[in-house]
Amino acid sequence: MKLRSLYLKNFRGYTEAQIDFDENMNVIIGKNDIGKSTIMEALEIFFNGDNRDTLVKAEINDCNIYCSDKNMEIGAKFSFEEHEITIVDTSNPTSLKEEFLLNENGLLEIRKVWDCSKNSLTSTSLTIYLVANYPDTIPNHLITLKQSALRKLLENNTLLIEGYESINKTKNAEMRKALHNFYITKDTQFKEELIEIKKIDSDSKNIWDKIKTHLPLFFLFQSDRANSDSDSEVQNPLKIATKKVLGEIEDKLDQIVEDVKKEISSVAEHTIEKLKDFDGDIATDLKTNLKLKTWDSLFSFQLESDNGISLNKRGSGIKRLILISYFRAEAERISKEQNNRDIIYAIEEPETSQHPNYQKMILESLLKISQDSKHQVIITTHTPEIAKMVSIENLIFINKINNTPIIIENEEDKLKGIVETLGILPTIESKVVLCVEGPNDVNFLRNINESIDEYKNIIDLKALNISIIPMRGSNLVTWVNENYLNNSNVIELHIYDNDMPKYKEKVSQMMESQDGRRFGFITAKREMENYIPAELIEKEFSINLDKHKIKWDTVDVPKLLIDLVMQNIKEPKEREEIIKQILNGQLTKKITKSQLEYCNSYEEIRIWFEHIAEFYQTNWYKKMIESNQMPTLKL
Incomplete structure (x- = not known):
């Protein structure tokens, strides 16, 4: 089960807000005191607020001081596999879907509402609801009716209900199913309604306790904790x-x-x-x-190092790293004790007290954890480097408008806001930029330029610090770089694989525009991996590729290798990515000039580097900018 969104109404600074979550990784960004911790603590209250050892309890002063309606709400939506939850009439199981207890998007939506009109909150202040997309032709919520009431509804429509005599009148679920079939027609309209959980009648009597056993376990690691080995x-x-x-x-x-x-x-x-x-x-x-x-x-x-130094005497960064590790271990222990329930790790500012190298290491670890189907990660951060390491869909941005925290949904506005808040700068450092599809293409060009002297003598990409940026991918760095390039005089040379029609069209448009700044090539072979000699791949993976060599220029090399190598990696996407990293990483460093000449690739790549060198020449660059004339490309 995955948390898909959080709903807040009249909770602290939030008048009303919905925060959507990625099922794997989520990074919440915003200025100080804008409402990041409020989101984390709202989740803690939702999941753990009724536990004795909860970190945060709902309090009367959590209610928004400006609201006229003194009801405070925290809600959550969850996606799940249909077989995960069978909660009603255990002697005759049905599903939430069959009972019309899911919202209009087929999600389990739970709303907790506190009556804040009194001086303090008590156990009676809280009411828990399901948000159900319910048919408007049914006069009552059937799930809330007792057996006698269900029988009466059936009896009132004896002549109209098909198969009335065969309906088992001792099984509530069967009677509800018959009534649903009777009341719902092709013209029936559905609308979302709140159904109070404690009014739902079932064999197990306490539906909320039953649902709770299927919800993810939520663990909050706060930024202002003491960080002691007594934790x-x-x-x-x-x-x-x-x-x-x-x-x-x-x-x-x-x-x-x-x-x-x-x-x-x-x-x-x-x-x-x-x-x-x-x-x-x-x-x-x-x-x-x-x-x-x-x-x-x-x-x-008491935790001590080999030389007897207590954890409490160590640096704050090390203490925090160790405690995050214990935090994870404890979460996984509890999950195992509770039928391996899904886990949500909520960690505030994991970069706190950490060296930049450790910040990167921590986020890489959290990203890996989030890729596990049983785990979901939510963090807050003030660090640009962390924000740059995740995809755009993993970012949640909070801004204040009229002194009210607002979740920015528009992608362009969100990215602009994050860039301004964190001060993210473009990574472009040279006056000529080489644009490629992805990070593996970056590795290919850097390595082959470094390994083959003839190419390096034309232009040394490393020595001249030529920027090579991947244009495919949805992350902050790509967005920042693209925006920077669109508003600059930097010369762009694009090299794209020929397996994608959209890139061919993009290059054609560049060349036709003759703007004097953007030029492009489409590779003669399918993609960069096809420039790697088959013999090198055979040796690396101990396989035979003879039957594929005749069409080596057009074969999808990574897809071919997925079925031949590294079968110990079960997930095909992960296997393909690792294969690409090996091909464009260590193997490209072994390619020789003679191998490229043998497969008719040497001259094509030489032309790429010659044009980069030509564009880099200072005099030509100044002349081009002043005259806005396009040079002749030697193709």
Whole structure:
């Protein structure tokens, strides 16, 4: 089950807002005190607010001070597999979908509403609803009716309900199904309605408790925590491990207790005998009462490095890293104890107290965690580097309009806002830019330029710091670079694979426009991987490609290799990406001039580098800018 969105109404600074979440990775961005932590704490209240050890509880002053309606709402929408939840009439199971208990998009939507009209919140202040897309032809919510009421509805329409006699009148789910079939026609309209959960009648009686066992587990790691080894995320797993070990030696421990009792009793009895010498009456009223503590209470833990330095004496960055690790371990332990429920990790400002290298490492780890189908990650950040590492769809931007926090939905406005808030600058450092499709193409060109001296002598991409930017992909860096290029005089040379018609059209438009700034090539071969000699690939992966060599210029090399190599990687997309990284990474460093000449590729690539060199020449560049004349490309 995945969290798809959060709904807030009259909660703290939010008048009304919906925050949509990616099912894998989410990065919330906004200035200080704009409402990022409010989102995290609203989720904590929704998932854990009724737990004794919750980090945040709903309070009366959480209600927006400007609202006239003193009802505060926190809602959440979830996507799930239909078989995941069977919650009603366990003797005759049905699904949420069959009972029309999902919203108009087929999602499980739960709304928690607090009555904030009193001086404080109590257990009766909270009402929990399902948002259901319900047929308007049905007079009542059938799921809320008891068996007698369902029978009466059937009896009132005996002659109109098909198969009336065969309906089992002792099974509520079967009666509801018959009534749904009767009331719903092709002209029936549906509208979203709130159905109070506690009014839903079922064999299990408590629907909310049943639903909760299927919701994801939510774990919040706050930015302002103390970061001590006394934190519960550290102590809990260690104490559980202690109890497990003590349980394995329980017989030995019981014997120790008996030995202690025996010795203590002996000493006590001897003492009482001596007391009788003074006053026999006092001695008769005395006895030994041995009070024993549980064995695990004798153990406490402090984390130390090999040289005996306590965690609490380490730097704040290291402490935070270690505690995030314990935080994850504790979350996974609880998940295993609860039928491997999905986990949502919510981590505020993971970059806090971290060196930039560690910031990147942490986000890479979180991205990897988020790719697990059982995990979802939500973080807040103020760091440009973290924002640049994720796709645009993973970014959530909050801005304040008229002193109210607003979730910016328009993609262009969102990206502009993030760039301004975090101060993200383009990565273009040279006056000539080489534009390619993706990061693997960047590696191909850099490596082949570095490895083959003839190309390097034409232009040394590394020494001259020529910018090569991938134009495919939806991330902040791509957007920033494209916007920068569109408003600059930087010369662009585009090299695209010939397997995509849209890129051929793009290059044709560039050449026809003759704007004197943008030029392009389409590769003669299918894509960059086809310039890698088949013999190198055969040697790298220990395979035979003889039957494919005759069409090597047009074969989809990565797709071909997916079925031949690295079968230990189960996910095909992941396998393909790793194969591409190997091909364009380490293999391109091994390509020789003679191999390129043999496969008729050397001259084509040489022309690419010659044009880059020509564009880079300062005098030509100035002349081109002043005259706005397009040079003749040597194709």
